[in-house]
Amino acid sequence: MAKQVVPEAARQRRRPTKNGTVLSERLIVETALRMLREHGSDGLTVRRLGAALGADPSTLYRYFRSVDELTLAIGDELVGRALHGWQPGGDWRADLRTLGARIHAAYLAHPQAAVLTASRVTGRAHEIAADEAILGVLRTAGFPDDAAVRVYHAFIDQSLAFAILDAATLALPESARRADEGVWRATYAQLPADTHPHIAATAGLLVARMNRSAYPTALEMLLDSAAAALADASPPAG
Amino acid sequence: MAKQVVPEAARQRRRPTKNGTVLSERLIVETALRMLREHGSDGLTVRRLGAALGADPSTLYRYFRSVDELTLAIGDELVGRALHGWQPGGDWRADLRTLGARIHAAYLAHPQAAVLTASRVTGRAHEIAADEAILGVLRTAGFPDDAAVRVYHAFIDQSLAFAILDAATLALPESARRADEGVWRATYAQLPADTHPHIAATAGLLVARMNRSAYPTALEMLLDSAAAALADASPPAG
DNA sequence: CTCGTCACGTCAATGGCGTTGGCATAAGCT
DNA sequence: AGCTTATGCCAACGCCATTGACGTGACGAG
DSSP, X not given: OOOOOOOGGGOOOOOOOTTSXXXXXXXXXXXXXXXXXXXXXXXXXXXXXXXXXXXXXXXXXXXXXXHHHHHHHHHHHHHHHHHTTOOOOSOHHHHHHHHHHHHHHHHHHSXXXXXXXXXXXXOOHHHHHHHHHHHHHHHHTTOOHHHXXXXXXXXXXXXXXXXXXXXXXXXXXXXXXXXXXXXXXXTGGGOOTTTOHHHHHHHHHHHHHTTOOSXXXXXXXXXXXXXXHHHHHSOOOO | OOOOOOOGGGOOOOOOOTTSOOOOHHHHHHXXXXXXXXXXXXXXXXXXHHXXXXXXXXXXXXXXXXXXXXXXXXXXXXXXXXXXXXXXXSOHHHHHHHHHHHHHHHHHHSHHHHHHTTTOOOOOHHHHHHHHHHHHHHHHTTOOHHHHHHHHHHHHHHHHHHHHHHHHHXXXXXXXXXXXXXXXXXXXXXXXXXXXXXXXXXHHHHHHHTTOOSHHHHHHHHHHHHHHHHHHHSOOOO
Protein backbone atom coordinates (compact mmCIF):
# COMPACT_ATOMS: atom_id res chain seq x y z
CA MET A 1 0.00 0.00 0.00
CA ALA A 2 1.33 3.39 -0.94
CA LYS A 3 2.33 5.54 1.95
CA GLN A 4 -0.03 8.41 2.41
CA VAL A 5 1.24 11.88 1.64
CA VAL A 6 -1.10 14.57 2.83
CA PRO A 7 -1.23 17.74 0.72
CA GLU A 8 0.26 20.83 2.31
CA ALA A 9 -3.05 22.58 2.86
CA ALA A 10 -4.51 19.71 4.86
CA ARG A 11 -1.57 19.49 7.22
CA GLN A 12 -2.50 20.36 10.74
CA ARG A 13 -1.02 18.57 13.63
CA ARG A 14 2.58 19.59 13.32
CA ARG A 15 4.85 18.32 15.95
CA PRO A 16 8.27 19.91 16.25
CA THR A 17 11.25 17.70 15.53
CA LYS A 18 13.61 16.57 18.20
CA ASN A 19 15.61 19.76 18.02
CA GLY A 20 12.62 22.07 17.80
CA THR A 21 12.22 22.96 14.12
CA VAL A 22 8.73 22.81 12.67
CA LEU A 23 8.75 21.20 9.25
CA SER A 24 6.83 22.28 6.19
CA GLU A 25 7.00 21.56 2.49
CA ARG A 26 8.28 25.03 1.90
CA LEU A 27 10.99 24.86 4.54
CA ILE A 28 12.18 21.56 3.15
CA VAL A 29 12.39 22.85 -0.42
CA GLU A 30 14.22 25.98 0.65
CA THR A 31 16.68 24.02 2.73
CA ALA A 32 17.24 21.67 -0.19
CA LEU A 33 17.96 24.60 -2.50
CA ARG A 34 20.46 25.99 -0.03
CA MET A 35 22.16 22.64 0.32
CA LEU A 36 22.38 22.25 -3.44
CA ARG A 37 24.00 25.62 -3.80
CA GLU A 38 26.42 25.10 -0.94
CA HIS A 39 27.39 21.49 -1.32
CA GLY A 40 26.85 20.78 -5.01
CA SER A 41 24.57 18.39 -6.84
CA ASP A 42 25.82 15.39 -4.93
CA GLY A 43 25.55 17.20 -1.64
CA LEU A 44 21.80 16.84 -1.45
CA THR A 45 20.78 13.53 0.08
CA VAL A 46 17.78 12.64 2.11
CA ARG A 47 19.97 11.88 5.05
CA ARG A 48 21.87 15.15 4.91
CA LEU A 49 18.71 17.12 4.26
CA GLY A 50 17.22 15.52 7.33
CA ALA A 51 20.29 16.36 9.35
CA ALA A 52 20.23 19.97 8.16
CA LEU A 53 16.61 20.23 9.30
CA GLY A 54 17.26 18.46 12.55
CA ALA A 55 14.85 15.74 11.52
CA ASP A 56 15.13 12.05 10.90
CA PRO A 57 15.56 11.33 7.19
CA SER A 58 12.49 9.16 7.09
CA THR A 59 10.37 12.06 8.28
CA LEU A 60 10.76 13.76 4.91
CA TYR A 61 8.75 10.99 3.33
CA ARG A 62 5.71 12.38 5.10
CA TYR A 63 6.06 15.38 2.79
CA PHE A 64 7.36 13.85 -0.43
CA ARG A 65 6.74 10.40 -1.75
CA SER A 66 10.33 10.16 -3.02
CA VAL A 67 13.34 12.25 -3.91
CA ASP A 68 11.92 12.50 -7.40
CA GLU A 69 8.88 14.30 -6.09
CA LEU A 70 11.07 16.55 -4.00
CA THR A 71 13.06 17.28 -7.14
CA LEU A 72 9.96 18.38 -9.00
CA ALA A 73 8.98 20.63 -6.13
CA ILE A 74 12.43 22.22 -6.22
CA GLY A 75 12.09 22.79 -9.96
CA ASP A 76 8.73 24.42 -9.59
CA GLU A 77 10.04 26.64 -6.83
CA LEU A 78 12.71 27.83 -9.26
CA VAL A 79 10.09 28.71 -11.88
CA GLY A 80 8.06 30.42 -9.22
CA ARG A 81 10.98 32.60 -8.21
CA ALA A 82 11.65 33.43 -11.86
CA LEU A 83 8.12 34.68 -12.48
CA HIS A 84 7.50 36.26 -9.11
CA GLY A 85 5.99 39.71 -9.56
CA TRP A 86 6.19 39.65 -13.33
CA GLN A 87 3.49 41.49 -15.30
CA PRO A 88 3.06 41.65 -19.06
CA GLY A 89 4.07 45.01 -20.43
CA GLY A 90 2.20 45.04 -23.71
CA ASP A 91 5.15 44.63 -26.09
CA TRP A 92 5.42 40.94 -26.81
CA ARG A 93 9.08 41.03 -27.80
CA ALA A 94 10.05 42.84 -24.65
CA ASP A 95 7.86 40.54 -22.61
CA LEU A 96 9.45 37.40 -23.99
CA ARG A 97 12.89 38.85 -23.50
CA THR A 98 12.11 39.59 -19.88
CA LEU A 99 10.58 36.19 -19.24
CA GLY A 100 13.52 34.46 -20.86
CA ALA A 101 15.99 36.51 -18.91
CA ARG A 102 14.19 35.79 -15.66
CA ILE A 103 14.13 32.06 -16.25
CA HIS A 104 17.74 32.10 -17.29
CA ALA A 105 18.70 34.08 -14.21
CA ALA A 106 16.74 31.87 -11.84
CA TYR A 107 18.38 28.78 -13.25
CA LEU A 108 21.83 30.27 -13.08
CA ALA A 109 21.22 31.32 -9.51
CA HIS A 110 20.73 27.66 -8.61
CA PRO A 111 22.53 25.74 -11.32
CA GLN A 112 22.61 22.48 -9.42
CA ALA A 113 18.89 22.58 -8.87
CA ALA A 114 18.30 23.57 -12.48
CA VAL A 115 20.20 20.57 -13.74
CA LEU A 116 18.35 18.23 -11.42
CA THR A 117 14.96 19.28 -12.70
CA ALA A 118 15.97 19.68 -16.31
CA SER A 119 13.31 18.62 -18.77
CA ARG A 120 10.86 17.37 -16.20
CA VAL A 121 7.20 18.28 -16.41
CA THR A 122 6.07 19.09 -12.91
CA GLY A 123 2.47 20.01 -13.55
CA ARG A 124 2.73 22.19 -10.47
CA ALA A 125 1.28 25.62 -10.03
CA HIS A 126 4.23 27.79 -11.01
CA GLU A 127 5.01 25.87 -14.14
CA ILE A 128 1.44 26.10 -15.33
CA ALA A 129 1.41 29.81 -14.57
CA ALA A 130 4.52 30.29 -16.68
CA ASP A 131 3.00 28.49 -19.65
CA GLU A 132 -0.17 30.48 -19.36
CA ALA A 133 1.86 33.69 -19.21
CA ILE A 134 3.85 32.94 -22.33
CA LEU A 135 0.86 31.86 -24.36
CA GLY A 136 -0.99 34.90 -23.09
CA VAL A 137 1.72 37.26 -24.30
CA LEU A 138 1.65 35.75 -27.78
CA ARG A 139 -2.08 35.41 -28.24
CA THR A 140 -2.71 38.89 -26.88
CA ALA A 141 -0.17 40.19 -29.40
CA GLY A 142 -2.29 38.80 -32.19
CA PHE A 143 -0.53 35.55 -33.02
CA PRO A 144 -3.00 33.01 -34.39
CA ASP A 145 -3.24 29.94 -32.19
CA ASP A 146 -1.01 27.69 -34.25
CA ALA A 147 1.69 30.32 -34.62
CA ALA A 148 1.46 31.13 -30.93
CA VAL A 149 1.97 27.49 -30.04
CA ARG A 150 4.91 27.23 -32.43
CA VAL A 151 6.65 30.26 -30.99
CA TYR A 152 5.80 29.18 -27.45
CA HIS A 153 7.36 25.82 -28.12
CA ALA A 154 10.50 27.24 -29.65
CA PHE A 155 10.82 29.82 -26.90
CA ILE A 156 10.43 27.30 -24.09
CA ASP A 157 12.81 24.84 -25.68
CA GLN A 158 15.42 27.44 -26.37
CA SER A 159 15.19 29.07 -22.97
CA LEU A 160 15.31 25.77 -21.16
CA ALA A 161 17.98 24.23 -23.33
CA PHE A 162 20.38 27.12 -22.96
CA ALA A 163 19.58 27.76 -19.34
CA ILE A 164 20.26 24.14 -18.57
CA LEU A 165 23.39 24.05 -20.68
CA ASP A 166 24.71 27.15 -18.97
CA ALA A 167 23.67 25.87 -15.59
CA ALA A 168 25.21 22.49 -16.22
CA THR A 169 28.69 23.87 -16.56
CA LEU A 170 28.22 25.90 -13.40
CA ALA A 171 26.77 22.94 -11.56
CA LEU A 172 29.62 20.55 -12.03
CA PRO A 173 31.32 19.54 -8.83
CA GLU A 174 34.37 21.64 -8.16
CA SER A 175 36.64 18.78 -9.04
CA ALA A 176 35.05 18.20 -12.44
CA ARG A 177 35.15 21.92 -13.21
CA ARG A 178 38.81 22.12 -12.48
CA ALA A 179 39.39 18.98 -14.53
CA ASP A 180 37.46 20.38 -17.50
CA GLU A 181 39.22 23.71 -17.31
CA GLY A 182 42.53 21.93 -17.11
CA VAL A 183 41.68 19.98 -20.23
CA TRP A 184 41.13 23.21 -22.12
CA ARG A 185 44.42 24.72 -21.16
CA ALA A 186 46.45 21.55 -21.23
CA THR A 187 45.02 19.94 -24.33
CA TYR A 188 43.33 22.41 -26.65
CA ALA A 189 45.78 25.22 -26.18
CA GLN A 190 48.70 22.88 -26.86
CA LEU A 191 47.58 21.04 -29.98
CA PRO A 192 50.26 21.20 -32.69
CA ALA A 193 49.37 23.15 -35.81
CA ASP A 194 50.29 20.35 -38.17
CA THR A 195 47.71 17.87 -36.88
CA HIS A 196 45.02 20.34 -35.78
CA PRO A 197 45.59 23.53 -37.76
CA HIS A 198 42.19 25.07 -37.16
CA ILE A 199 42.15 24.63 -33.41
CA ALA A 200 45.74 25.79 -33.16
CA ALA A 201 44.99 28.91 -35.21
CA THR A 202 42.08 29.92 -33.01
CA ALA A 203 43.08 28.55 -29.64
CA GLY A 204 43.33 31.94 -28.03
CA LEU A 205 39.89 33.00 -29.21
CA LEU A 206 38.42 29.67 -28.18
CA VAL A 207 39.67 29.81 -24.63
CA ALA A 208 38.54 33.41 -24.28
CA ARG A 209 34.95 32.51 -25.22
CA MET A 210 34.90 29.44 -23.05
CA ASN A 211 32.24 30.44 -20.59
CA ARG A 212 30.07 32.78 -22.65
CA SER A 213 26.41 31.94 -23.01
CA ALA A 214 24.95 31.69 -26.49
CA TYR A 215 21.43 32.26 -25.23
CA PRO A 216 20.99 36.01 -25.79
CA THR A 217 22.01 35.79 -29.44
CA ALA A 218 19.83 32.76 -30.04
CA LEU A 219 16.86 34.46 -28.40
CA GLU A 220 17.16 37.51 -30.65
CA MET A 221 17.22 35.28 -33.72
CA LEU A 222 14.08 33.57 -32.46
CA LEU A 223 12.31 36.87 -31.85
CA ASP A 224 13.16 38.13 -35.35
CA SER A 225 11.84 34.99 -36.90
CA ALA A 226 8.66 35.13 -34.83
CA ALA A 227 8.13 38.77 -35.80
CA ALA A 228 8.37 37.82 -39.46
CA ALA A 229 5.80 35.08 -38.94
CA LEU A 230 3.49 37.54 -37.19
CA ALA A 231 3.81 40.05 -39.98
CA ASP A 232 2.84 37.39 -42.48
CA ALA A 233 -0.14 36.25 -40.45
CA SER A 234 -1.64 39.65 -39.78
CA PRO A 235 -1.06 42.09 -42.62
CA PRO A 236 -0.46 45.65 -41.44
CA ALA A 237 -3.65 47.34 -40.32
CA GLY A 238 -5.19 50.17 -42.37
CA MET B 1 48.70 6.58 -3.61
CA ALA B 2 46.62 6.82 -6.74
CA LYS B 3 45.72 3.52 -8.27
CA GLN B 4 47.53 2.95 -11.53
CA VAL B 5 45.50 2.94 -14.71
CA VAL B 6 47.49 1.80 -17.66
CA PRO B 7 46.61 3.37 -21.02
CA GLU B 8 44.91 1.09 -23.50
CA ALA B 9 47.89 0.83 -25.83
CA ALA B 10 50.23 -0.41 -23.11
CA ARG B 11 47.90 -3.19 -22.02
CA GLN B 12 49.35 -6.56 -22.67
CA ARG B 13 48.92 -9.35 -20.26
CA ARG B 14 45.21 -9.85 -20.51
CA ARG B 15 43.82 -12.63 -18.49
CA PRO B 16 40.28 -13.77 -19.23
CA THR B 17 37.73 -13.21 -16.50
CA LYS B 18 36.23 -16.04 -14.54
CA ASN B 19 33.68 -16.75 -17.22
CA GLY B 20 36.06 -16.36 -20.14
CA THR B 21 35.50 -12.88 -21.55
CA VAL B 22 38.55 -10.81 -22.36
CA LEU B 23 38.12 -7.25 -21.21
CA SER B 24 39.10 -4.09 -23.02
CA GLU B 25 38.30 -0.41 -22.70
CA ARG B 26 36.28 -0.61 -25.87
CA LEU B 27 34.27 -3.63 -24.79
CA ILE B 28 33.46 -2.00 -21.48
CA VAL B 29 32.25 1.20 -23.10
CA GLU B 30 30.12 -0.67 -25.60
CA THR B 31 28.58 -2.82 -22.92
CA ALA B 32 27.88 0.28 -20.86
CA LEU B 33 26.14 1.90 -23.82
CA ARG B 34 23.99 -1.17 -24.32
CA MET B 35 23.08 -1.29 -20.65
CA LEU B 36 22.16 2.37 -20.66
CA ARG B 37 19.88 1.89 -23.61
CA GLU B 38 18.26 -1.24 -22.23
CA HIS B 39 17.95 -0.48 -18.57
CA GLY B 40 17.80 3.31 -18.44
CA SER B 41 20.06 5.90 -16.87
CA ASP B 42 19.86 4.30 -13.45
CA GLY B 43 20.49 0.86 -14.86
CA LEU B 44 24.18 1.44 -15.30
CA THR B 45 26.12 0.69 -12.14
CA VAL B 46 29.60 -0.62 -11.71
CA ARG B 47 28.22 -3.74 -10.16
CA ARG B 48 25.78 -4.47 -12.94
CA LEU B 49 28.29 -3.56 -15.61
CA GLY B 50 30.68 -6.01 -14.04
CA ALA B 51 28.01 -8.67 -13.95
CA ALA B 52 27.12 -8.08 -17.60
CA LEU B 53 30.76 -8.56 -18.51
CA GLY B 54 31.18 -11.54 -16.26
CA ALA B 55 33.79 -9.69 -14.28
CA ASP B 56 34.11 -8.55 -10.72
CA PRO B 57 33.03 -4.91 -10.34
CA SER B 58 36.39 -3.93 -8.98
CA THR B 59 38.08 -5.13 -12.13
CA LEU B 60 36.67 -2.16 -14.03
CA TYR B 61 38.80 0.15 -11.95
CA ARG B 62 41.80 -1.23 -13.77
CA TYR B 63 40.41 0.48 -16.89
CA PHE B 64 38.78 3.60 -15.49
CA ARG B 65 39.76 5.55 -12.44
CA SER B 66 36.11 6.13 -11.54
CA VAL B 67 32.62 6.11 -13.00
CA ASP B 68 33.19 9.70 -13.97
CA GLU B 69 36.03 8.72 -16.24
CA LEU B 70 33.94 5.92 -17.70
CA THR B 71 31.23 8.48 -18.33
CA LEU B 72 33.60 10.68 -20.29
CA ALA B 73 34.71 7.71 -22.37
CA ILE B 74 31.09 6.91 -23.15
CA GLY B 75 30.50 10.49 -24.23
CA ASP B 76 33.49 10.50 -26.50
CA GLU B 77 32.40 7.22 -28.03
CA LEU B 78 29.10 8.88 -28.89
CA VAL B 79 30.88 11.76 -30.62
CA GLY B 80 33.07 9.27 -32.42
CA ARG B 81 30.07 7.40 -33.76
CA ALA B 82 28.49 10.66 -34.86
CA LEU B 83 31.50 11.72 -36.90
CA HIS B 84 32.53 8.31 -38.17
CA GLY B 85 33.21 8.45 -41.90
CA TRP B 86 32.22 12.08 -42.26
CA GLN B 87 34.02 14.18 -44.85
CA PRO B 88 33.62 17.88 -45.56
CA GLY B 89 31.68 18.44 -48.78
CA GLY B 90 32.76 21.98 -49.63
CA ASP B 91 29.50 23.78 -48.86
CA TRP B 92 29.79 25.05 -45.30
CA ARG B 93 26.05 25.32 -44.72
CA ALA B 94 25.46 21.77 -45.87
CA ASP B 95 28.45 20.59 -43.87
CA LEU B 96 27.22 22.16 -40.66
CA ARG B 97 23.75 20.80 -41.25
CA THR B 98 25.14 17.32 -41.69
CA LEU B 99 27.40 17.56 -38.66
CA GLY B 100 24.55 18.87 -36.53
CA ALA B 101 22.21 16.17 -37.73
CA ARG B 102 24.79 13.49 -37.03
CA ILE B 103 25.43 14.68 -33.50
CA HIS B 104 21.74 15.01 -32.89
CA ALA B 105 21.09 11.53 -34.20
CA ALA B 106 23.91 9.95 -32.23
CA TYR B 107 22.63 11.52 -29.04
CA LEU B 108 19.06 10.47 -29.69
CA ALA B 109 20.23 6.93 -30.40
CA HIS B 110 21.59 6.78 -26.86
CA PRO B 111 19.67 9.38 -24.95
CA GLN B 112 20.60 8.06 -21.53
CA ALA B 113 24.27 8.21 -22.39
CA ALA B 114 23.86 11.66 -23.90
CA VAL B 115 22.34 13.00 -20.73
CA LEU B 116 25.06 11.49 -18.60
CA THR B 117 27.84 13.19 -20.51
CA ALA B 118 26.01 16.45 -21.10
CA SER B 119 28.20 19.50 -20.96
CA ARG B 120 31.37 17.67 -19.99
CA VAL B 121 34.65 18.40 -21.69
CA THR B 122 36.33 15.09 -22.29
CA GLY B 123 39.45 16.24 -24.08
CA ARG B 124 39.50 12.84 -25.74
CA ALA B 125 40.29 12.12 -29.34
CA HIS B 126 36.85 12.15 -30.92
CA GLU B 127 35.78 15.36 -29.26
CA ILE B 128 38.91 17.13 -30.42
CA ALA B 129 38.40 15.80 -33.94
CA ALA B 130 34.88 17.19 -33.95
CA ASP B 131 36.02 20.63 -32.90
CA GLU B 132 38.75 20.61 -35.51
CA ALA B 133 36.23 19.56 -38.16
CA ILE B 134 33.77 22.32 -37.37
CA LEU B 135 36.41 25.02 -37.23
CA GLY B 136 37.87 23.62 -40.44
CA VAL B 137 34.58 23.91 -42.27
CA LEU B 138 34.17 27.52 -41.25
CA ARG B 139 37.71 28.72 -41.80
CA THR B 140 37.95 26.95 -45.15
CA ALA B 141 34.73 28.70 -46.16
CA GLY B 142 36.41 32.03 -45.61
CA PHE B 143 35.16 33.05 -42.19
CA PRO B 144 37.71 35.27 -40.46
CA ASP B 145 38.99 33.69 -37.27
CA ASP B 146 36.85 35.65 -34.84
CA ALA B 147 33.68 35.06 -36.85
CA ALA B 148 34.54 31.39 -37.20
CA VAL B 149 34.93 31.04 -33.47
CA ARG B 150 31.65 32.87 -32.87
CA VAL B 151 29.73 30.63 -35.24
CA TYR B 152 31.52 27.55 -33.92
CA HIS B 153 30.53 28.46 -30.42
CA ALA B 154 26.90 29.12 -31.28
CA PHE B 155 26.72 25.97 -33.37
CA ILE B 156 28.16 23.73 -30.68
CA ASP B 157 26.03 25.22 -27.97
CA GLN B 158 22.87 24.98 -29.98
CA SER B 159 23.53 21.47 -31.19
CA LEU B 160 24.43 20.22 -27.77
CA ALA B 161 21.73 22.08 -25.91
CA PHE B 162 18.95 20.81 -28.14
CA ALA B 163 20.37 17.35 -28.51
CA ILE B 164 20.59 17.07 -24.76
CA LEU B 165 17.15 18.55 -24.22
CA ASP B 166 15.65 16.14 -26.73
CA ALA B 167 17.62 13.26 -25.32
CA ALA B 168 16.67 14.17 -21.78
CA THR B 169 12.98 13.63 -22.40
CA LEU B 170 13.72 10.32 -24.07
CA ALA B 171 16.09 9.29 -21.33
CA LEU B 172 13.75 9.60 -18.41
CA PRO B 173 13.02 6.35 -16.65
CA GLU B 174 9.85 4.76 -17.94
CA SER B 175 8.03 5.65 -14.75
CA ALA B 176 8.91 9.33 -14.99
CA ARG B 177 7.95 9.45 -18.66
CA ARG B 178 4.56 8.01 -17.96
CA ALA B 179 4.15 10.38 -15.06
CA ASP B 180 5.08 13.39 -17.19
CA GLU B 181 2.82 12.34 -20.03
CA GLY B 182 0.01 11.78 -17.55
CA VAL B 183 0.52 15.27 -16.22
CA TRP B 184 0.02 16.69 -19.70
CA ARG B 185 -3.17 14.88 -20.35
CA ALA B 186 -4.55 15.06 -16.85
CA THR B 187 -3.57 18.60 -15.96
CA TYR B 188 -2.93 20.75 -19.00
CA ALA B 189 -5.70 19.36 -21.13
CA GLN B 190 -8.22 19.87 -18.31
CA LEU B 191 -7.49 23.39 -17.16
CA PRO B 192 -10.67 25.47 -17.05
CA ALA B 193 -10.89 28.34 -19.52
CA ASP B 194 -11.76 30.93 -16.90
CA THR B 195 -8.55 30.56 -14.92
CA HIS B 196 -6.19 29.62 -17.77
CA PRO B 197 -7.77 30.89 -20.97
CA HIS B 198 -4.68 30.69 -23.13
CA ILE B 199 -3.74 27.14 -22.25
CA ALA B 200 -7.33 26.03 -22.56
CA ALA B 201 -7.66 27.62 -25.99
CA THR B 202 -4.57 25.89 -27.35
CA ALA B 203 -4.52 22.65 -25.37
CA GLY B 204 -5.03 20.49 -28.42
CA LEU B 205 -2.20 22.11 -30.33
CA LEU B 206 0.06 21.98 -27.30
CA VAL B 207 -0.38 18.28 -26.72
CA ALA B 208 0.10 17.55 -30.42
CA ARG B 209 3.49 19.30 -30.46
CA MET B 210 4.60 17.74 -27.21
CA ASN B 211 7.49 15.69 -28.46
CA ARG B 212 8.69 17.70 -31.46
CA SER B 213 12.26 18.89 -31.47
CA ALA B 214 12.92 22.58 -31.97
CA TYR B 215 16.45 21.94 -33.17
CA PRO B 216 16.03 21.93 -36.96
CA THR B 217 14.30 25.30 -36.98
CA ALA B 218 16.83 26.79 -34.62
CA LEU B 219 19.70 25.50 -36.72
CA GLU B 220 18.36 27.12 -39.88
CA MET B 221 18.06 30.43 -38.07
CA LEU B 222 21.66 30.09 -36.98
CA LEU B 223 22.86 29.30 -40.49
CA ASP B 224 21.06 32.30 -41.94
CA SER B 225 22.56 34.57 -39.39
CA ALA B 226 26.03 33.15 -39.98
CA ALA B 227 25.64 33.60 -43.74
CA ALA B 228 24.79 37.23 -43.22
CA ALA B 229 27.89 37.67 -41.09
CA LEU B 230 30.01 36.00 -43.75
CA ALA B 231 28.63 38.23 -46.47
CA ASP B 232 29.52 41.28 -44.40
CA ALA B 233 33.02 40.04 -43.74
CA SER B 234 33.93 39.12 -47.30
CA PRO B 235 32.22 41.32 -49.89
CA PRO B 236 31.12 39.40 -53.00
CA ALA B 237 33.97 38.52 -55.34
CA GLY B 238 34.21 40.06 -58.80
C1' DC C 1 63.00 -24.23 -21.17
C1' DT C 2 62.87 -21.91 -16.80
C1' DC C 3 62.14 -18.22 -13.90
C1' DG C 4 60.82 -13.70 -12.08
C1' DT C 5 57.90 -9.83 -12.56
C1' DC C 6 53.90 -7.56 -12.40
C1' DA C 7 49.39 -6.57 -14.89
C1' DC C 8 45.10 -7.82 -14.09
C1' DG C 9 41.28 -10.45 -12.07
C1' DT C 10 39.12 -11.51 -7.48
C1' DC C 11 37.73 -11.14 -2.66
C1' DA C 12 36.14 -8.90 1.30
C1' DA C 13 35.12 -4.88 3.56
C1' DT C 14 33.78 0.13 4.30
C1' DG C 15 30.76 3.79 4.61
C1' DG C 16 27.09 5.93 2.23
C1' DC C 17 22.67 5.89 -0.12
C1' DG C 18 17.02 5.75 -0.69
C1' DT C 19 13.34 3.66 1.23
C1' DT C 20 10.11 1.10 4.39
C1' DG C 21 7.30 -0.84 8.33
C1' DG C 22 6.51 -0.54 13.04
C1' DC C 23 6.07 2.20 16.97
C1' DA C 24 5.33 6.09 20.09
C1' DT C 25 3.32 10.48 20.92
C1' DA C 26 1.14 14.75 20.87
C1' DA C 27 -2.25 17.73 18.54
C1' DG C 28 -6.79 18.66 17.71
C1' DC C 29 -11.75 17.33 17.76
C1' DT C 30 -15.86 15.89 20.20
C1' DA D 1 -11.25 13.33 29.13
C1' DG D 2 -10.79 10.36 25.49
C1' DC D 3 -10.16 9.14 20.58
C1' DT D 4 -8.12 9.49 16.17
C1' DT D 5 -4.56 10.16 13.46
C1' DA D 6 -0.92 13.04 11.62
C1' DT D 7 3.69 13.12 12.28
C1' DG D 8 8.22 12.20 14.05
C1' DC D 9 11.65 8.50 15.21
C1' DC D 10 14.01 3.99 15.00
C1' DA D 11 16.01 0.01 12.98
C1' DA D 12 16.66 -2.47 9.12
C1' DC D 13 17.08 -3.80 4.03
C1' DG D 14 19.38 -4.04 -0.16
C1' DC D 15 21.58 -1.26 -3.02
C1' DC D 16 25.74 1.75 -4.39
C1' DA D 17 31.08 3.24 -5.55
C1' DT D 18 35.41 2.51 -4.09
C1' DT D 19 39.62 0.43 -1.99
C1' DG D 20 43.50 -2.63 -0.36
C1' DA D 21 45.25 -7.10 -0.06
C1' DC D 22 45.81 -11.25 -2.41
C1' DG D 23 46.70 -14.59 -6.12
C1' DT D 24 47.75 -16.19 -10.60
C1' DG D 25 48.94 -16.52 -15.09
C1' DA D 26 51.10 -14.31 -19.20
C1' DC D 27 55.12 -12.59 -20.85
C1' DG D 28 60.21 -11.23 -21.48
C1' DA D 29 64.88 -12.39 -20.25
C1' DG D 30 68.37 -15.67 -19.82
